[in-house]
Amino acid sequence: MGLRFSSPPPESPSTSALAELPESCVAQIMTYMDPPQICQLATLNRAFRAASSADFVWESKLPPNYPALLRRIFADFPSHLGKRGIYARLCRLNSFDHGTKKVWLDRSLGKLCMCVSAKGLSITGIDDRRYWNHIPTEESRFGSVAYLQQIWWFEVDGELEFPFPAGKYSLFFRLHLGRASKRFGRRVCNTEHVHGWDIKPVRFQLWTSDGQYVASQCFLDGPGKWIYYHAGDFVVENGNASTKVKFSMTQIDCTHTKGGLCLDSVLVYPSEFRKVKAFLSYS
Structure with missing residues (x-):
């Protein structure tokens, strides 16, 4: 880049x-x-x-x-x-924190962007292969994604502490319903395990160290394609001090299971990018 x-x-x-x-x-x-x-x-x-x-x-x-x-x-x-x-x-694409995070400046605008891999997040049940697996893929900046087969309690948490330049930022989860792979050189998507996301919405939350808080929820849909789900925005006033950001994605209604989800990463982009980058305008 x-x-x-x-x-x-x-x-x-x-x-x-x-x-x-x-x-x-x-x-x-x-x-x-x-x-x-x-x-x-x-x-x-x-x-x-x-x-x-x-x-x-x-x-x-x-x-x-x-x-x-x-x-x-x-x-x-x-x-x-x-x-x-x-x-x-x-x-x-500059990696840090043991390769679980990448940060870069947008070449055209000079604005800071950040990406946190699935391995840099706290995922309930990630160590139990009955529920989750890390699978290799060329469709991730990090070379692998976390794939959920089936679970009752879905919870993903993350935390950042970084000297973001002053400005307004938007946080997204990059998700994919179904498991993509290559067959005879063509991309195919297995949606066999996709279920439960149309029954209750997923809840997103975001907190900052200076008291900002935002929550939203939506249903997950669009199997077979990567979608950036907007979790919320936060504002940085002082770029010379580190800002701590906590965020989560949950669906903890245990009346039903859910599965067939690929979790790639969490991305932080300047909020102004939502007007110029079409892939960020889904939700």
């Missing part, structure tokens, strides 16, 4: 005038552009390429609390990287 700069093409008469612009002027203009636009301009000529490397250009794209992010994500971050290098490194 890093940023790449290709070699500039040979200059033509139509672009030679651009080369006469002062490098400092070009760099100032770039501070008003999105990172992909900066990378495109960097291919025009040597002056634009040099301007695109200016630290103050990329510092304007980094989250204000990026030093706190580096300390939290990396055990030993290289000190020789300039601001462009720091931005490119943060745009990768």
Whole structure:
């Protein structure tokens, strides 16, 4: 997910005038552009390429609390990287907490996103293979998902403590009814164990360390496809301090069993992404 700069093409008469612009002027203009636009301009000529490397250009794209992010994500971050290098490194899928979490910056907007694997969550009954199994899959960033065959008491809890940049965030559970696999190179979905999710809704809850709370509920449907279920939003005021977020997903009506569910991960995205990323607009 890093940023790449290709070699500039040979200059033509139509672009030679651009080369006469002062490098400092070009760099100032770039501070008003999105990172992909900066990378495109960097291919025009040597002056634009040099301007695109200016630290103050990329510092304007980094989250204000990026030093706190580096300390939290990396055990030993290289000190020789300039601001462009720091931005490119943060745009990768960076794993931490023993590989159970990944964090990255959206390349276009520079906004922080986070993903917590099923192995990073507390799942009731996860150690009993009569109920749950971790199955490998290419459809997860983490290479595996938790698959529920059948259970009476369904409860998933999680907790995050992280220096989120100031802003509003939305939390989602990425779920899939049925077990997907490959057969003769084609994706197929086994829905044999899917049951119980249309009887009572699943309840989502979210709490933060500064007293925010939200709860919602909905039925799970749409077998055969991954769906992002919106659990709630929270607001971060101070990006230099860690925010603790607790969340849960439950269906604890023991009058019936439920099963056939794949739990991939919990995702935290800036709330503004719900307007520009269609896959987040399901619920």
